[in-house]
Amino acid sequence: MPTQPASTHPDRRPFGCILNPGANRNRATRNAEIVRTFLDAHFPGSRMFISAGKGDISALAMEISRSYGRILICGGDGSINETVQTAMYTGAEVGIIPMGSGNDFVKTPGISRDVNIALKQLLGATCIRTDVLQYKAITEHGTSQGIVVNTLGLGFDGRANAEATRMRSLKGPLMYAIAALKAGFASRPVPAKITVAENGRQRSYEGSILMLALANGRVEGGNFRICPEADITDGLFNTVMVPEIGRLTLFTRLPLFLVGLQHLTQIVSYGTATQLHIQLETPLPMHVDGEQIGNEIASLTAEIRPGALHLLVPAGFAKMHNPGH
Structure with a gap:
């Protein structure tokens, strides 16, 4: 509500x-x-x-x-x-x-x-x-916890952010676009177990993922419309998952995120949640609101704080x- x-x-x-x-x-x-x-x-x-x-x-x-x-x-x-x-x-x-x-x-x-x-x-x-999200993650440095105002990105999303932070001579959409290309070559899908709850109802996923994003806001990385339907007042956060796909498929689908049309492909999975837990077989990089949290995240728990x-x-x-x- x-x-x-x-x-x-x-x-x-x-x-x-x-x-x-x-x-x-x-x-x-x-x-x-x-x-x-x-x-x-x-x-x-x-x-x-x-x-x-x-x-x-x-x-x-x-x-x-x-x-x-x-x-x-x-x-x-x-x-x-x-x-x-x-x-x-x-x-x-x-x-x-x-x-x-x-x-x-x-x-x-x-x-x-x-x-x-x-x-x-x-x-x-x-x-x-x-709304605001709260998260707790197990990183290479121990436990990290905090909040998410806009988006949290794990996997390809987190790696693209890490690449962007290394670029000192560029800024804006061009910087993020180049970072996404670099991340695409470096990212690998990893096995994961995901449990999602929405107002008491649970669902789960087990399989390899390339990326998982939790979206309170709609846009990240300059112009990437990660979740055009996200609503900061609905008491939910949105999940955006990309499973194991090849590089060619990834690079041909990335432009759809710039115009908010990624829903046209069946590769990207969307959902809504009030709580989420993910356990990764191999740690992945993660960002929160554009700040790099770690490069080896083993598990993550997130929960919405409505209003x-x-x-x-x-x-x-x-x-x-x-x-x-």
Whole structure:
């Protein structure tokens, strides 16, 4: 069942704004003054906090939750993830000004990737409750646990992300496309046992897989529409599985993900779930919201947290998902 909005009346309460200067390979700072000027004019009393490095954002989000109750995160998908790790427990409202390289999550709620337009969208934004995934994985370094705001990718998906993070001279869709090609040559299918639950009903799969993605959002890797039907308010996450296939088949099907037509092939399996567990015979690489978690994931458990995030979204998106409000 779709979650209900936390608030339907935009206000001008101040934000505690977090800017990640390392986002988009240290390009985010170019927009700092634009954001400050806008907040001073439209949300007086707001203050900008500059993140000092990885892991710092969660601490800043906690401080802002206590002092302001509203967080404006200026960064990419990794910065959003760090912010939500705190905000989903404090109940703080979260607004987003995308300044990353891929800016994938914002494409689902319709937040503009143009900084100036995204700022203007804040003026009419509505706060709604959106879903978050929690995961626990066994990696080569031990146990890793955290949250997923947009997507989690295991196998080919995780390897493509790892390839993209190594590219320093490219960015955007071209970087992700080249990374996907490299991952295609390096990836191998591995035997897996998957158990999926949806509202108490279980189903299972046993066989070799090339990729498994868990999608809360619709887009990843710049322009790859991993799951066009994903809904961040439905209390479910979507599963996207590619079984054992040859490289030629993989490379001829990849372009379908760019236009959201992968459903036309019977190779890709889609589903929805509230819980999932996968055990792998051979460990695989995994990313969460574009951040590499590990290159040897042996098992993974994930569960949806319905309505865990208070997210500020453009008015049009809010009306579409809550027509009675």
